[in-house]
Amino acid sequence: MNILVTGANGQLGNEIQLTSKNSKDSYIFTDVCDGYCKLDITNIEDIRKAVAENSIECIINCAAWTNVDSAESAGEIVETLNAKAPENLAIAMKEVGGLLVHVSTDYVFGGDPYNVPCKEDQKGTPTGVYGLTKLHGEQNIQNSGAKYIIIRTSWLYSEFGRNFVKTMMNLTSTKSELKVVFDQCGTPTYAGDLASVIFDIVENRKYEGNDGIYHFSNEGVCSWYDFTIKIAELAGNTKCDIQPCHSDEFPSPVKRPSYSVLDKTKLKETFGIKIPYWTDSLKKCISNMLKA
Numbered sequence: 001m002n003i004l005v006t007g008a009n010g011q012l013g014n015e016i017q018l019t020s021k022n023s024k025d026s027y028i029f030t031d032v033c034d035g036y037c038k039l040d041i042t043n044i045e046d047i048r049k050a051v052a053e054n055s056i057e058c059i060i061n062c063a064a065w066t067n068v069d070s071a072e073s074a075g076e077i078v079e080t081l082n083a084k085a086p087e088n089l090a091i092a093m094k095e096v097g098g099l100l101v102h103v104s105t106d107y108v109f110g111g112d113p114y115n116v117p118c119k120e121d122q123k124g125t126p127t128g129v130y131g132l133t134k135l136h137g138e139q140n141i142q143n144s145g146a147k148y149i150i151i152r153t154s155w156l157y158s159e160f161g162r163n164f165v166k167t168m169m170n171l172t173s174t175k176s177e178l179k180v181v182f183d184q185c186g187t188p189t190y191a192g193d194l195a196s197v198i199f200d201i202v203e204n205r206k207y208e209g210n211d212g213i214y215h216f217s218n219e220g221v222c223s224w225y226d227f228t229i230k231i232a233e234l235a236g237n238t239k240c241d242i243q244p245c246h247s248d249e250f251p252s253p254v255k256r257p258s259y260s261v262l263d264k265t266k267l268k269e270t271f272g273i274k275i276p277y278w279t280d281s282l283k284k285c286i287s288n289m290l291k292a
Contacts, residue, residue: 001025003202004056006089007063008036012103014160015195016060023203028054031063041085047092058099058202059089064134068107071130072253082133087140094146099207101198104138106154106186106217107131110257117263120152120213128254138213149201150213151194151267154260155227158191159288168228169286172237182225182244186260187217190281197273206271214270215262218278230279234286 003020007013008029020027030039030050040046041063050056065071065081086102093100109118111125124135141148157163165188171178197216201207222230225244232240247256267273 001057001202002028002055003058003060004028004030004039004050004054005060005062006030006039006041007061009033010062011156011158011161011163011191012195013062015158015191016062016198019192019195019199023199025203028056041088042080044088044091047088048095051092051096051098056098057096058101059093060101060198060202061086061089062103064103065130068128068130068256069253071133072128074129078129079133079136082130083136083140086137087144090141090144090146090148093148094144098147099202100141100146100148101202101207102137102141102148102150103194104150104152104213105131105134106152106257106260106262108135108138108152109260110255113258115259117261118215119263120215120266127257130254147207147211149207149211151198152213152215152262153189153194154186154217154262155188156191156194157188157282157285159285159292160191164188164224164227165231165282165285166289168231169235169237169289172228172232172235172240172242175240177241177243178228179243179245179249180225180228181247181250182223183247184256184258185221185223186257187219187221187262188227188278188282189217190276190278190285192285193218193276193281197267197271200273201271210270214267215264216267216275217262217264218281219264219275220278221261222278230282231286234283235290
């Protein structure tokens with residue numbers, strides 16, 4: 001099977017490149033930056049051309065506008081990238097009978113108060129433009145008639161690109177004290193683990209007869225403060241005095257979900273996947289970074 005990956009230079013895209021090296025399938029990696037096949041996913045004719053020329057049967061969409069704060073003021077481009085582009089990809093796959101694997105986010109939730117893990121069929125209540133446009137993307141895919149697997153994830157980090165783990169490793173190594181939000185809880189997710197799940201579903205054709213929305217994060221729950229404490233410990237940055245604080249101390253243009261833990265029961269039962277605990281995956285990632 002020929003598989004096209006969008007957003008290949010992002011955290012997840014880079015992890016999929018590593019995971020897919022021994023695949024029986026053929027992967028084509030695209031992005032807007034140099035070093036990759038160029039593909040404008042906002043232009044459906046460009047997508048159709050790439051699909052036809054490469055006999056693509058599956059698209060894994062890792063591309064998105066992911067800057068939560070700047071999404072509030074960036075304008076129509078956020079809806080274009082997060083909602084219209086996934087619709088274009090879905091239509092292109094519908095036309096050839098192919099599969100779209102699309103990555104979404106816990107930010108589709110957050111507007112309603114709750115303290116139990118969010119299920120796939122729970123109503124989306126996004127608190128900002130990023131979450132709203134990602135929800136629109138999900139809806140557009142569902143309405144396209146294409147075969148699809150949508151995987152919502154949360155608090156993604158990896159050895160690649162910019163992310164919370166890298167930022168906190170730097171801050172806890174250079175600052176004597178640090179305040180970190182304690183009143184927002186979720187689950188850190190190692191992009192390498194998410195890439196392995198996507199690879200397993202596609203490589204072993206587990207998607208057959210299993211269209212739908214699924215949740216994936218690592219196991220466990222923590223606050224951003226707890227996350228930072230563990231990052232500092234694993235990185236050896238124990239001299240920094242890390243203090244918990246309320247999110248109001250860090251004004252933001254968008255209200256972030258106070259509890260965005262994802263229920264992963266459906267994914268585990270459908271695909272037979274075992275999920276690592278978040279601290280174990282964090283240890284693996286930081287170990288890789290320290291060795292680099």
